Amino acid sequence: MTDKLKSTLWPLSIGVLTLLIWQLGGFHALLDLKPFQLPVPTGIASTLAQNLTKALRDCGITVSGAIVGMIIGSSIGFLIAVVATVFPKWGYGGLTVVSAFNAIPIVALSPIMNRWFSTGMGQKIGVVTVVTMAAMAINAYRGLTDLKPFSLDLMKSYAANRRTVFFRLRLPNCLPSVFTALKINITSSMIAAIVSEYFATSTSGLGFGIKDNLRKAEMAMGWSYITIAALAGIVLYLIISMVERRAVKWHASQRIK
């Protein structure tokens, strides 16, 4: 319990300290900024409070697009990793191909997806799917192939066939890597969804709010959208790490105290 308390108290107190410095103008002095360039936390909070319902609705749209896209993208990525493991000679090329996708910037991807999907949501999911594939494929592949020494020999000595090796050894072994990929993907899917909304055929979503307001010098409003995005990102991350803690209790990364 005390550990748990500590683990929330530390980040929280640092956060409060940061906000305090920010509020009292520490960052503005340090970075030579004026409050109308970077609003102070109370300014952001009061603006956010006034526009909370709209901001939350926009957040819902962005988050749902990000999650759906991430699920599709991660599944495709995982499949690619499986194929690359089962058919190492021919399948490995798939990993190279997805990483090539990773080099296409969202700014170029968004207008292309606008052509493929006429709705903002479809475009968002399309962009997030492409962006999240590579991280999952590469991490899952490592998990599926980077086995403990001798474990493969042990399985062989039991005369286990490839199927058993895959389901009993490789699949459990890749779980931690899958979670690492999910943690990377949750942040990249949020930011991809946000940036795709800069160009989407709609006027909803966090990305539209951020772009529209920052360009129009509504800094407090723009930053309250950024705040919401950050909070959503943290919540999604916490959910994933909670699932992770349950799913891979046996793994070393969860046992170190």
Place this chain on the structure above:
Amino acid sequence: MKKYLSLLLCMALFLSLALAGCGSNGDTAASGSSTAGSSASTSGSSESTASTAAPDKITLQLKWLPQSQFMGYYVAQEKGYYKEQGIDIEILPGGSDIIPEQQVYNGVADIGVTWVSSLMKYQGQGWDLVETAQIFQKSALLLVSKTKAGIKTPADLKGKKVGSWFGGNEYELYAMIESAGLNRDKDLKLVQQDYTMDQLINDEIEAASAMTYNEYGLLLESGIPEAELSKLDMNEHNVAMLEDCLFVNSEWLAKNEDVFVRFLKASIKGWEEACKDPEAAGNIVFNVDKSVSLEHQVYMAKEVAKLVVPEGFDAAKIGYIDNKAIQQTADYALKYGLLTKAADISKCVNSKYWEQAAAK
């Protein structure tokens, strides 16, 4: 243990710094320019240099990509008009993540190009910026649709899906929509356009925002004949707001009055020349960056010339600030929700430097 760690940290830091160092050097060599930082520091010094001494470094931030929309500056640069005035100019391209008002306020750039309404918004929020010359005398914004959609008057927009770029570019549309007695939230659907015209071509939206000099030309170049397009012109419907203007940071201006007047002189000369021969101006811009076709740059140059020197406008007055038009821009900006309180025109605009520059 601590010693080890700090050693590791130092090494990593050193490595990254060294890498960053060579990286930026390499970049400078490759792009052959990039003096934003140094120009910001030199511009701080207030002495006015005669053209015989070392030239003054001036950085101009464009609102958008290098294209004939900004041909006057490129012509002045190409023909050496800035050099004649003892100015070493650097023209920074804009982009979707670049906000000229912020660049100028930050000191990354000395002078910026932006839309008047957008500038007023920043001024209203406390940014100490001032407009010093009005390059475009007319609004270039159109609402374009295919004739089959039957949009002939603003009232026909009822029930349609209409595109805008937002981010401050939507207020002329609001004015047009509401002047036709429509409610912009209920009577039609406003959606965001990406910066291509594909949504209109693909019939995803029924009417799209387009600038006379850019997007409208792209539509024609995409193979849609002019007869199949209908357009609503902001000027004709009396909802025009002013667009491209020059602005500076007041603090910077106070220290650099002389340099700025020289900059204006050279720029006006460049614009004059460009408007006289748009074809040549389009060629000059095309040589800056060849990603956009020459045909389109020339088309744009011709259209932009009509905005800078409209029919009946004296070409010697390029850059003139028409207070009546500025007031209309401010009024619409207030009425349709961009501004929360009325703008004080006398504080937003300062014609003094333009008058000095245009006097010759």
Place this chain on the structure above:
Amino acid sequence: MNKNKTLVLLVWFAGIFALWELGAFSLVNIFHDKMAASKLPYPHEVIATLAKNWQTLSEAGAVTFSKAATGFALGASIGIILAILMSISKIAEQIAFPYLIVSQMIPVLGLAPIIFNLVRNMDASRIIIAAYITFFPVAANMLSGLKSVDIDKRELMYSYAAKKPSIYMKLMLPFSLPYLFSGLKIAAPLSVTASILVDMLGSKNGIGVKLLYSLYGGTKDIFWASVFTSALMGIISYFIVIIAERIFIPWKKEFNTKAGED
């Protein structure tokens, strides 16, 4: 062996080319899509444009790639240092990780003006922004690698009275290398993306500039050729990391060829 690999690679490229060609063909001729050129142009046309504009595109690509390399080096170093710090101290991890995620949620549009204001130099700002985009996957992967070291192994080392630095040098770092390289494999193409993105922050040259100008200037062919070039740069950066992996983790190579042949 090597010949075999080249063959596999060739078959892959040929396969993708054929599939793409088929897709473009069916868009035009089966679905009669008038936006076909925007959705999926013929690959042979893209390659033709690429060949025609090879000089400008490769020059732009070189500018972007060198910037990406700098951003990658900086971002990866920061990521590695952060991961080591977080694995040494649980408290550091608890404090830092949530804020690293928060940092990733700030879009460049919001961040860039602050960095410009601080640095007041466009080139330095661009490198900082590129590093900022790159560091997170490296940090996340490296950290999970460091955390995955078996506790038994660590205790064994402790029981030998090994000091923390030597535990890190002999056990933790080598063990986490595969994880690190997974992170680098994700980060390398990402640094190309980041570099393209900062090209768009008012650069005069680079693939990002080509991409943006051609997209908004209606030159679709150059746009697609630029997209193709950026994907190509992603593949190159990915292969560079793979080569580095072979050098730094020689034992993995042998492992790799064994995998799947069980």
